[in-house]
Amino acid sequence: MSQRELWERYKKYLCVCPSLGFSLDVSRMKFTEDFLEQMRWPMEAALDAMEALEQGALSNPDEKRRVGHYWLRAPETAPEAEIGRGIRDTLADVHWFAEELHAGRIAPQTAERFTHLLVIGIGGSALGPQLVADALGTSADAMRIFFFDNTDPDGMDRVLTQLGDKLPETLTLVISKSGGTKETRNGMLEAERAYQGRKLDFGAHAVAITGENSELDRYAKKNSWLRTFPMWDWIGGRTSVLSAVGLLPARLQGLDVDGLLSGAREMDRATRNRDVMKNPAAVMALMWHHASNGRGAKDMVLLPYKDRLQLFSKYLQQLVMESLGKELDKDGKVVNQGLAVYGNKGSTDQHAYVQQLREGVHNFFATFIEVLKDREGPSMKVEEDTTTGDYLVGFLLGTRRALYEKDRESMTLTVPDVSARSLGALIALYERAVGIYASLVNINAYHQPGVEAGKKAAGVVLEIQRKLLSHLRGQKGQAQTAEQLAAAVGAADEVETVFKVLEHLAANPDHGVTRAEAATPFEARFSVA
Numbered sequence: 001m002s003q004r005e006l007w008e009r010y011k012k013y014l015c016v017c018p019s020l021g022f023s024l025d026v027s028r029m030k031f032t033e034d035f036l037e038q039m040r041w042p043m044e045a046a047l048d049a050m051e052a053l054e055q056g057a058l059s060n061p062d063e064k065r066r067v068g069h070y071w072l073r074a075p076e077t078a079p080e081a082e083i084g085r086g087i088r089d090t091l092a093d094v095h096w097f098a099e100e101l102h103a104g105r106i107a108p109q110t111a112e113r114f115t116h117l118l119v120i121g122i123g124g125s126a127l128g129p130q131l132v133a134d135a136l137g138t139s140a141d142a143m144r145i146f147f148f149d150n151t152d153p154d155g156m157d158r159v160l161t162q163l164g165d166k167l168p169e170t171l172t173l174v175i176s177k178s179g180g181t182k183e184t185r186n187g188m189l190e191a192e193r194a195y196q197g198r199k200l201d202f203g204a205h206a207v208a209i210t211g212e213n214s215e216l217d218r219y220a221k222k223n224s225w226l227r228t229f230p231m232w233d234w235i236g237g238r239t240s241v242l243s244a245v246g247l248l249p250a251r252l253q254g255l256d257v258d259g260l261l262s263g264a265r266e267m268d269r270a271t272r273n274r275d276v277m278k279n280p281a282a283v284m285a286l287m288w289h290h291a292s293n294g295r296g297a298k299d300m301v302l303l304p305y306k307d308r309l310q311l312f313s314k315y316l317q318q319l320v321m322e323s324l325g326k327e328l329d330k331d332g333k334v335v336n337q338g339l340a341v342y343g344n345k346g347s348t349d350q351h352a353y354v355q356q357l358r359e360g361v362h363n364f365f366a367t368f369i370e371v372l373k374d375r376e377g378p379s380m381k382v383e384e385d386t387t388t389g390d391y392l393v394g395f396l397l398g399t400r401r402a403l404y405e406k407d408r409e410s411m412t413l414t415v416p417d418v419s420a421r422s423l424g425a426l427i428a429l430y431e432r433a434v435g436i437y438a439s440l441v442n443i444n445a446y447h448q449p450g451v452e453a454g455k456k457a458a459g460v461v462l463e464i465q466r467k468l469l470s471h472l473r474g475q476k477g478q479a480q481t482a483e484q485l486a487a488a489v490g491a492a493d494e495v496e497t498v499f500k501v502l503e504h505l506a507a508n509p510d511h512g513v514t515r516a517e518a519a520t521p522f523e524a525r526f527s528v529a
């Protein structure tokens with residue numbers, strides 16, 4: 001298609017939300033009118049399903065749960081008054097708590113004010129807060145924010161070192177919907193020990209966000225933590241950023257949570273439009289379907305041309321892949337659905353993997369995110385009549401053209417800035433696009449049955465480790481090979497696991513396991529002195 005024809009196509013299909021200054025351009029996606037016609041009734045059904053979801057249907061049938069993230073930014077639409085009240089009260093509590101804390105009326109044990117924030121969570125209980133903090137944070141924030149989002153000991157040490165002597169001024173926020181996630185529990189225990197190491201009462205510096213009566217909820221109450229905020233059953237982790245999970249850390253950081261909510265609310269309005277080609281979430285879901293053949297045949301490469309949106313692709317990775325990556329469809333048929341998401345930021349990626357996008361394996365479609373506002377205030381000229389921001393746009397348009405020339409499809413989202421309102425809108429857009437797409441391909445977007453398998457298998461590994469340690473301690477000084485030890489603990493078939501566990505034990509000082517080298521790694525002998 002010539003540049004002139006592309007301009008016509010651009011004008012024909014541009015999907016705009018004037019109140020948000022937002023637009024979605026799908027001119028470089030090579031769908032046909034026939035495709036749109038073919039998708040008309042499936043889309044009608046998907047929009048019906050979305051309406052039912054918003055009205056409180058059990059849209060997550062396997063877990064018999066309602067799906068309520070849209071109510072968070074429009075509590076008046078919640079199917080029961082009590083739910084709406086809970087949302088409003090929690091938001092008021094978030095504001096109140098942050099004001100008290102900022103004013104020093106809620107103060108740490110030995111310092112005047114809380115100035116730092118340590119958020120402990122994983123998956124949906126970390127990615128949203130991380131995205132918001134990174135996208136909107138500035139050096140003038142009310143509190144500096146840090147994260148434990150893994151059970152990596154060195155990762156935690158690194159954060160604690162950064163906090164340094166600010167720990168007495170640090171509020172720790174432990175976030176877990178289930179309240180039983182091991183990585184988060186471990187992070188909490190490590191943080192607790194760090195406070196204790198400074199003779200500080202952890203509870204006086206800790207707040208939980210969790211489901212009622214969860215393990216974490218009970219622990220927080222038993223240890224007189226400062227407060228607990230609710231995490232409701234009808235909010236999924238990956239869509240929890242506009243609940244207390246994302247709003248509390250953001251508000252404590254001093255960010256505009258009302259802006260986040262209003263942007264999402266406005267996008268929700270735009271994405272309820274039954275006029276499909278004017279509904280950006282519906283258009284986006286259609287484009288995913290077109291590009292990936294409704295089977296995830298192509299990956300989604302996300303290229304936001306803005307450093308502040310660098311974590312957006314990481315955030316979307318969970319939202320999209322945990323929602324759409326499913327073995328079975330709603331009728332129980334094996335479909336192995338999904339849509340792989342990766343990306344980082346432009347123009348940086350231009351110097352990393354765009355080479356493959358243009359010339360290599362043709363297994364993706366791209367989404368460019370353009371941000372109109374360059375920075376606060378004016379920019380210097382790096383060349384005649386050219387700023388750094390002009391270059392950023394130039395690279396976006398140039399890369400998009402270079403991909404198009406090689407038959408690579410792309411769509412482009414344009415937002416006016418990276419404000420709270422724009423970010424709220426982007427989050428809401430993708431939440432709904434995921435829901436609509438899931439309906440188009442007949443899967444449940446709101447459960448994650450596959451995640452449990454790895455957790456269970458990890459439990460088996462740790463059980464084998466406990467048996468090994470107990471055996472080695474009972475036979476002090478006796479060095480044995482992995483094969484011998486596996487047989488001795490009744491796990492002969494699990495010898496590879498035994499070997500891997502022993503290698504790790506011997507590499508660390510915690511359990512007193514040592515390793516005597518032999519001719520091959522597999523003949524090495526392990527013992528406890």
Ligand SMILES: O=P(O)(O)OC[C@H]1O[C@H](O)[C@H](O)[C@@H](O)[C@@H]1O
Pocket residue numbers: 122123124125175176177178179180181184237238322448451
């Ligand atoms: O909030 P939590 O219950 O601790 O869960 C944290 C995360 O872990 C799970 O494994 C799920 O796959 C995620 O959807 C969830 O966000």
